[in-house]
Amino acid sequence: MVRRGVLRVAVIGGGPRGASAVERLLAVYAHDGAGSPRLEVTVYDPYPAGPGKVWRTGQPRLFLMNTQAFYPTLIPSEPGLAPPLAGSSFDEWRAAQRSAIDAGTSSLDADEQAELKDLESRDFPPRALYGRYLATTWDSLVAAAPAGATVRHVSAEVGRVGRTPHGFAVTCLNGRAQEADAVVLALGHVPAQLNREQRALADAAARLDLHYLPPAAPADVDWEQLPAHETVLVRGMGLNFFDVMAALTLGRGGRFTEGPDGRLVYTASGREPHIVAASRRGVPYRGKAELDAYYAPSIQLRWFTREAALAPKRAGIQPSFDQDLWPLLHRDTLWAYYSTLARVEPEALSAGFLEGLAAVLAVEGAGWEPRASEVVRSGVAPARRLDLRALGAPLAGWHARDRAELDHRVLEHLDEDAAGSAAGEDDPLKMAIAALHRGRAVLKEAVADGGITEASWVSGLRGWFEGLVEGLASGPPAERIRQLAALMRAGVVSTVGPEPRFSIDRGGPDGPAFTAASPWVGGPGVRARWFVEALAPANVIARADSTLVSGLLADGLVRPRFLAGADGVPQPGSGLDVTAPPYRALDVNGQPVEGLYVLGLQLSAVQWGTAIAAEAHPFAAPGEAHDGAPYPSGQRTLRDADAIARRILGSGA
Structure with missing residues (x-):
């Protein structure tokens, strides 16, 4: 009024x-x-x-x-x-x-x-x-x-x-x-209020003279309070993790230089703690491809176009994400990967593969996926087949003897990811991710304001797809991946492994400590008196x-x-x-x-x-x-x- x-x-x-x-x-x-x-x-x-x-x-x-x-x-x-x-x-x-x-x-x-x-x-x-x-x-x-x-x-x-x-x-x-x-x-x-597990960790830390840093914006944290040389357990390997990493290395006077092999080399200041990173996947978000545009120019959506994505809404129909929208975007992801592979590594494909794939992707209805899988099995070298599930969780199903073997595997993953980012539009994996990234812009418009069923919003879009696409397409600048690899080579950063479990050990020869261990990694877990939540507060x-x-x-x-x-x-x-x-x-x-x-x-x-x-x-x-x-x-x-x-x-x- x-x-x-x-x-x-x-x-x-x-x-x-x-x-x-x-x-x-x-x-x-x-x-x-x-x-x-x-x-x-x-x-x-x-x-x-x-x-x-x-x-x-x-x-x-x-x-x-x-x-x-x-x-x-x-x-x-x-x-x-x-x-x-x-x-x-x-x-x-x-x-x-x-x-x-x-x-x-x-x-x-x-x-x-x-x-x-x-x-x-x-x-x-x-x-x-x-x-x-x-x-x-x-x-x-x-x-x-x-x-x-x-x-x-x-x-x-x-x-x-x-x-x-x-x-x-x-x-x-x-x-x-x-x-x-x-x-x-x-x-x-x-x-955000702490969840039950976070409250338990915070309460135990207060009683046992441990140090628990809850979820917070990295700019709000006094990083100088973390002592040099101590083990610091960091939960989360998304975007906030790279801020924590930078604050405890570059922020402590360390520096990165280009090595003779093109990799970065880290020169420590001597003031760094030992960072042990843990996350559900066991690896960080993938780095962004090095491009001059927000969307890779070579990737154009052929199936998940705005016209196709918005057609149900314009017809007054409320579609399902899993059944109606994802199959279109999935087609584009496959095409982006294999068309890029055919351009940069044609020897990995049999003659006529792309034509056969295009024909199968054009099939309407639910029958296209098994037919596409058959075309891929018969026409692509096994090591070059796209596995979206593995792309989102590269350590899934793999056991490491100990954390040293785990870190070696993670380091290989980081080097491969950095090389893919540097290749830009010539890397098939990065272009599959580019299709997901471009599709995300279409999807945002299609699902808004009741654009999909509530059940598929909960179980599909937010249930599995959001985590997949964020880990692949919302990662840090590629330089941060190269820096993390250099820090692992220098012994400043190590990892815990996928699906980590956290607890408090109230005894032990060195007193109480936070602990973290992965069921997929043998040998002793991690003990630390400092625990940092590198997670954004829950929205x-x-x-x-x-x-x-x-x-x-x-x-x-x-x-x-x-x-x-x-x-x-x-x-x-x-x-x-x-x-x-x-x-x-x-x-x-x-x-x-x-x-x-x-x-x-x-x-x-x-x-x-x-x-x-x-x-x-x-x-x-x-x-x-x-x-x-x-x-x-x-x-x-x-x-x-x-x-x-x-x-x-x-x-x-």
């Missing part, structure tokens, strides 16, 4: 999604609604608006983004949206800042200028540098606010949002409260360790979205229950809360891949749906912000 001629909007969360909400509010107001009423936007975040907590500019420079400089943006480029008032993509900002450095007019500090001088479009920027982009973009947005609109940042954490007769009351943890006509929840990453609304989220749930102002599994029993999803876009929260009774909007990570029960940043790319011509066209899912979060802004300002949507 607008009173006194002023529309007051509270944006809770000042990171990239909150900044996107503000950017769209200002752009839509300038384009459609300038004049009356006045617009007052208040952003609440204890951290600087723009970078927020995750991208704050003071974090260590050695923490890298997981996307190349040409990828991310805060500013939309989609046709049909209100024109941005200021800002650019990160890559455009990078180029402009380099010109300013050359002209001697840059306002960046010495570290940032040095990084920008060496940073090209295909490089992976430091997260702190991306934070500087977000900060300067935020400043430019606020400065460009149209007449009648104001933006202010309250540097405080919100503890409660409650309904009032006229809208909402937003109360900070310091007790200060303000009214708002509309609220946008752009919370980003919310701390599950019911486990959020947040006064605000707990209060919203307790007050009935929001509720988790429940999804029915294969057995038909509803279970809480990871995100909030919301209306169709623009996303308004549903209260405990399932009724829309007018004026309370949700943007970003807390939409994870109705959108897939909400943690991925917005992609900077030109959009295709309207109606263009062939695979060469950019994917609208790349700027989905910016489009959501636009729809919310239009709804708040009464400009449509």
Whole structure:
């Protein structure tokens, strides 16, 4: 409800999604609604608006983004949206800042200028540098606010949002409260409560004088507290692991140099601990292929096109992921692998193999898979056949005599993975992964907002596919894989093995210790007084360790979205229950809360891949749906912000 001629909007969360909400509010107001009423936007975040907590500019420079400089943006480029008032993509900002450095007019500090001088479009920027982009973009947005609109940042954490007769009351943890006509929840990453096993480890550590570091953003951890030469058990070998690895090696003064054989060599500083890494697969995420584009140009989807993926939704049919969508993407994965293999290693295939495979992949219905397997068995050398299950879990079913044999096998895997990344589009495995990666962009659009059955969302998409594709296509820069291999050769890093089991040994000759052992690896396990969870806090609304989220749930102002599994029993999803876009929260009774909007990570029960940043790319011509066209899912979060802004300002949507 607008009173006194002023529309007051509270944006809770000042990171990239909150900044996107503000950017769209200002752009839509300038384009459609300038004049009356006045617009007052208040952003609440204890951290600087723009970078927020995750991208704050003071974090260590050695923490890298997981996307190349040409990828991310805060500013939309989609046709049909209100024109941005200021800002650019990160890559455009990078180029402009380099010109300013050359002209001697840059306002960046010495570290940032040095990084920008060496940073090209295909490089992976430091997260702190991306934070500087977000900060300067935020400043430019606020400065460009149209007449009648104001933006202010309250540097405080919100503890409660409650309904009032006229809208909402937003109360900070310091007790200060303000009214708002509309609220946008752009919370980003919310701390999570420890699960049962983590609580047991933490409680035992407190009693036994051990040291347990719970899941946290790497930039939030004091890595200097870990003593040199001590064994440190690290659980998780995903993206956070590589930050831990960098902090305890490069951050301790170690350095990598190129060896005569092309491999990296690590020169220790003497201050490193001994890192023992453990994960369910026993190996880290695979490194990204070295490409000049986000999607491998040689890989075009032939079966899992946007047209095919969206056809059921457009026909009013709710498909199954396993039965209807995955078979199409599976075809493209096989074709990407074997067509690349035929190009770079034709001797591995029999004459006419590709033609035979293409004919089988064109078969509709369920009969194509066994026929494709037969074509592969008869036409491909055994060592060169694609095994997707093995690709995701390369140590599955293999026993090691001891951890030394295990590390030798892991090191071989890392070297092979690094070589594949360096080969880029000439590596068949990386191109199979490239097809999965390209398909993921199509899939995000197809499954959103009830695009597949709830049972297949739970058991298929989130149950097995998400883990597979993240481990293959969401890995670190290839340089991190080369660095890990060098650290293993130097004896700084070793591994535990797949399916590790963790416990506490309260005795032993050296006192209490955390222990870890794999059932697939013989010999003694690992003992350590330090345990680091290299896992991102769970993005599950019911486990959020947040006064605000707990209060919203307790007050009935929001509720988790429940999804029915294969057995038909509803279970809480990871995100909030919301209306169709623009996303308004549903209260405990399932009724829309007018004026309370949700943007970003807390939409994870109705959108897939909400943690991925917005992609900077030109959009295709309207109606263009062939695979060469950019994917609208790349700027989905910016489009959501636009729809919310239009709804708040009464400009449509």
